[in-house]
Amino acid sequence: MESLINIKNGVVPSVCSLDCPDQCGLLVHKKDGKIVKIDGDPNHPVTKGSICNKVRNMGERLYDPKRLKTPLKRVGPKGEGKFEPISWNEAIKTIAGRWKRLISEEGAESILPYSFYGNMGKIHSEGMDRRFFNRLGASQLEQSICSSAGAVGYAYTMGGSFGTDPEEMAETKLFIFWGINAASTNMHQVMIAQKARKNGAKLIVIDVHKNQTGRMADWFIPILPGTDSALALGIMHILFDEKMVDYEFLKDYTVGYEELEQHVKYYDPKTVSEITGVPVEDIYKLARMYGEISPSMIRIGNGLQHHDNGGMIVRTISCLPALTGQWPLKGGGAVKSNSGYLAYNTKALQRPELRKKKTRTINMIQLGEALLEAEQPIRSLFVYCSNPAVVAPNAGKVREGLEREDLFTVVHDLFLTETAKYADIVLPATSSYENMDFYTSYWHQYIHMQEPVIAPYGESRSNSDVFRLLAEAMGFDEQELKDSDEELIEQAITDVANPHFPDIDLERLKKERYVKAKNTDEYWKNLSTPSGKIELYSKQMELDGYPALPTHIPLVEDNDCPFLFVPGPNHNFLNSTFSNNEKHAKLEKSPQLFMNRLDAEKLGIEDGSLVRIWNERGVCEIAASVGEQVLPGVVVSQGLWSDQFGDKHLVNSLTPDRVADMGGGAVFFSGKVNVQLAEKTVGAKNEETVEMK
Ligand SMILES: Nc1nc2c(c(=O)[nH]1)N[C@H]1C(S)=C(S)[C@@H](COP(=O)(O)OP(=O)(O)OC[C@H]3O[C@@H](n4cnc5c(=O)[nH]c(N)nc54)[C@H](O)[C@@H]3O)O[C@H]1N2
Ligand SMILES: Nc1nc2c(c(=O)[nH]1)N[C@H]1C(S)=C(S)[C@@H](COP(=O)(O)OP(=O)(O)OC[C@H]3O[C@@H](n4cnc5c(=O)[nH]c(N)nc54)[C@H](O)[C@@H]3O)O[C@H]1N2
Ligand code: SF4
Ligand SMILES: [Mo]
Numbered sequence: 001m002e003s004l005i006n007i008k009n010g011v012v013p014s015v016c017s018l019d020c021p022d023q024c025g026l027l028v029h030k031k032d033g034k035i036v037k038i039d040g041d042p043n044h045p046v047t048k049g050s051i052c053n054k055v056r057n058m059g060e061r062l063y064d065p066k067r068l069k070t071p072l073k074r075v076g077p078k079g080e081g082k083f084e085p086i087s088w089n090e091a092i093k094t095i096a097g098r099w100k101r102l103i104s105e106e107g108a109e110s111i112l113p114y115s116f117y118g119n120m121g122k123i124h125s126e127g128m129d130r131r132f133f134n135r136l137g138a139s140q141l142e143q144s145i146c147s148s149a150g151a152v153g154y155a156y157t158m159g160g161s162f163g164t165d166p167e168e169m170a171e172t173k174l175f176i177f178w179g180i181n182a183a184s185t186n187m188h189q190v191m192i193a194q195k196a197r198k199n200g201a202k203l204i205v206i207d208v209h210k211n212q213t214g215r216m217a218d219w220f221i222p223i224l225p226g227t228d229s230a231l232a233l234g235i236m237h238i239l240f241d242e243k244m245v246d247y248e249f250l251k252d253y254t255v256g257y258e259e260l261e262q263h264v265k266y267y268d269p270k271t272v273s274e275i276t277g278v279p280v281e282d283i284y285k286l287a288r289m290y291g292e293i294s295p296s297m298i299r300i301g302n303g304l305q306h307h308d309n310g311g312m313i314v315r316t317i318s319c320l321p322a323l324t325g326q327w328p329l330k331g332g333g334a335v336k337s338n339s340g341y342l343a344y345n346t347k348a349l350q351r352p353e354l355r356k357k358k359t360r361t362i363n364m365i366q367l368g369e370a371l372l373e374a375e376q377p378i379r380s381l382f383v384y385c386s387n388p389a390v391v392a393p394n395a396g397k398v399r400e401g402l403e404r405e406d407l408f409t410v411v412h413d414l415f416l417t418e419t420a421k422y423a424d425i426v427l428p429a430t431s432s433y434e435n436m437d438f439y440t441s442y443w444h445q446y447i448h449m450q451e452p453v454i455a456p457y458g459e460s461r462s463n464s465d466v467f468r469l470l471a472e473a474m475g476f477d478e479q480e481l482k483d484s485d486e487e488l489i490e491q492a493i494t495d496v497a498n499p500h501f502p503d504i505d506l507e508r509l510k511k512e513r514y515v516k517a518k519n520t521d522e523y524w525k526n527l528s529t530p531s532g533k534i535e536l537y538s539k540q541m542e543l544d545g546y547p548a549l550p551t552h553i554p555l556v557e558d559n560d561c562p563f564l565f566v567p568g569p570n571h572n573f574l575n576s577t578f579s580n581n582e583k584h585a586k587l588e589k590s591p592q593l594f595m596n597r598l599d600a601e602k603l604g605i606e607d608g609s610l611v612r613i614w615n616e617r618g619v620c621e622i623a624a625s626v627g628e629q630v631l632p633g634v635v636v637s638q639g640l641w642s643d644q645f646g647d648k649h650l651v652n653s654l655t656p657d658r659v660a661d662m663g664g665g666a667v668f669f670s671g672k673v674n675v676q677l678a679e680k681t682v683g684a685k686n687e688e689t690v691e692m693k
Contacts, residue, residue: 017432021443068428069458096473118385121437149665150305153315159527163335171331180301234272244291246325256537295332311662316550342440371401395652570639618653
């Protein structure tokens with residue numbers, strides 16, 4: 001078949017590579033070999049031709065004049081951004097030379113790869129890179145920044161990342177979007193709910209911020225951050241009390257419902273109201289709606305798990321559908337992540353056997369600490385598919401670590417990101433439209449094929465190409481480090497020990513482009529929990545040091561600042577991606593701090609006033625948006641803004657790098673801050689004048 005790259009003019013199929021649950025099927029319009037327009041693929045069974053504005057404007061990013069064309073070496077101080085072009089040959093030789101010396105002097109563990117899912121393609125995000133770093137024997141990275149706390153919490157109840165099929169949600173009569181800003185972060189989930197609403201379905205949104213998603217709900221329930229376990233337990237209290245539970249389902253398919261019934265007696269509506277800020281009558285109303293309307297579906301968002309108690313919150317909420325017997329119903333249940341259905345042959349892709357020695361693992365959310373304080377120092381960092389100087393918590397500390405003169409840093413990216421500015425060597429990366437890869441959604445149930453649709457930009461190279469080059473330069477001659485991208489895909493989709501994985505080979509995947517997981521209907525009958533059932537009571541949790549029953553555990557007292565700070569993502573960026581592209585930044589205008597009118601009045605802050613937000617970790621300045629969108633005591637910002645808008649927008653300079661209760665997860669939303677009118681505030685980070693009250 002002709003390569004899609006060679007089609008100079010026409011429309012070619014593709015898939016969105018961004019870290020977004022929707023994983024849209026795309027149609028790419030080409031003129032003279034360049035992308036001129038990106039549309040949705042109307043034949044895609046879930047995304048059905050609609051896509052977000054971010055990717056409609058993707059051309060602006062792909063052909064942004066700031067995009068990197070050649071490898072670079074740093075010629076100014078770290079962080080300043082002065083670089084000179086060099087050849088690939090020089091770049092690879094420099095890296096391999098430094099690493100060979102480091103390995104002989106301090107061992108391979110002195111090298112740390114740092115990556116996340118800037119590109120969700122499996123080959124490029126967890127393929128040849130894993131093989132290479134396994135062979136190298138480098139330190140390992142715990143990739144916990146996004147969804148690990150909730151994934152572990154959900155798995156205690158449900159055995160793994162398995163939930164309701166979005167394609168069945170036309171039947172759903174009650175949607176609860178819980179801690180998800182779906183209007184921005186899962187647009188097709190919203191479209192499905194809107195369609196169902198035309199047939200009488202109701203949409204409830206439970207959030208700490210009445211944002212674009214809350215505003216479209218039939219009922220918006222504001223809640224205090226980190227208290228959602230208590231609300232879920234309060235609902236359970238009423239469901240048992242008012243006999244709205246399905247005892248037959250509980251008896252057949254769950255463990256521990258009798259213990260749970262006793263346990264939730266402690267969570268009476270009055271107590272729950274005091275914890276959550278949700279009025280008693282609303283707790284009753286919510287529980288009764290949940291008890292009476294079927295099928296119901298809870299969309300469990302990522303916002304919940306970015307808290308000290310995030311794993312337990314997700315664990316608790318995921319018990320609810322069993323109580324009213326939702327799982328057997330079409331369109332009933334819950335979705336946190338559906339990635340389990342498409343689990344592929346990771347061992348064949350990543351080759352863990354290439355690692356000959358056990359090596360240390362470093363939690364990615366504590367990069368600053370690892371760079372500054374590790375007993376056995378990290379001497380070299382290789383960053384790809386991530387921008388830790390902006391996205392990692394306690395980002396000031398991360399930047400301090402990146403400034404270390406004795407740290408040899410390489411960054412592989414499409415742009416000179418904030419992180420890349422600290423690099424010694426920068427390598428230009430291809431975009432996903434220039435690569436071959438396969439993709440699996442973590443919301444719908446399709447696996448996708450991506451073939452390159454345009455030629456590599458400038459001298460840029462894909463992740464797997466870079467690791468093949470590095471392997472050669474290091475003198476590694478294993479065949480696994482030479483395999484082509486096609487071979488990698490074939491290995492990953494062959495001999496898959498997952499009963500839901502579709503019967504595919506590379507040929508079928510290329511021909512059909514997206515294929516659905518199979519036999520997913522009755523997954524709730526045979527779960528991978530220790531009992532095989534839904535575990536309302538979990539012995540495993542007890543063994544792991546948690547309460548066996550779902551429990552509300554208050555947030556850690558971060559410091560004595562008065563406001564809980566929830567800095568989430570925004571509509572027009574994807575994490576920090578797009579924040580450096582003019583078109584997207586313009587659409588987003590500027591960052592805002594949402595605060596309650598009562599708090600603002602006390603502090604003399606008006607709508608639009610520039611406010612200073614600070615704590616012992618850092619300081620930011622942004623404009624206040626005063627109103628009723630958040631409860632008193634809570635402030636919310638949106639977006640991970642690029643440094644090009646000034647150095648006062650780095651919200652992660654304020655966020656804690658503590659580890660959540662489960663999965664080593666991040667606690668971006670459990671930090672506390674002080675807020676004052678900008679001109680009134682004295683002092684800043686590390687100065688003695690900082691007032692903490
Ligand atoms: N447009 C856009 N889409 C994206 C992204 C993006 O940056 N921009 N990022 C992608 C990625 S990587 C991810 S992980 C997802 C994240 O997308 P979501 O799953 O939507 O998660 P968040 O936006 O982090 O938080 C969701 C909501 O949780 C609320 N929240 C925070 N704390 C609490 C709490 O204690 N209780 C309750 N009930 N609500 C709370 C926040 O106010 C927010 O509205 O989106 C993906 N899609
Ligand atoms: N305050 C706060 N901080 C957060 C969050 C939050 O809600 N609030 N959300 C957190 C979450 S959920 C996540 S997932 C993380 C995400 O954080 P990151 O994974 O760092 O995501 P991005 O900021 O999108 O950066 C991805 C980078 O990968 C690059 N890239 C894209 N494709 C490729 C490729 O094929 N090869 C290479 N080499 N590079 C590529 C992009 O250009 C971009 O610079 O952020 C976390 N940080
Ligand atoms: S970012 Fe999400 S909604 Fe937008 S095109 Fe990609 S998968 Fe679809
Ligand atoms: Mo994420």
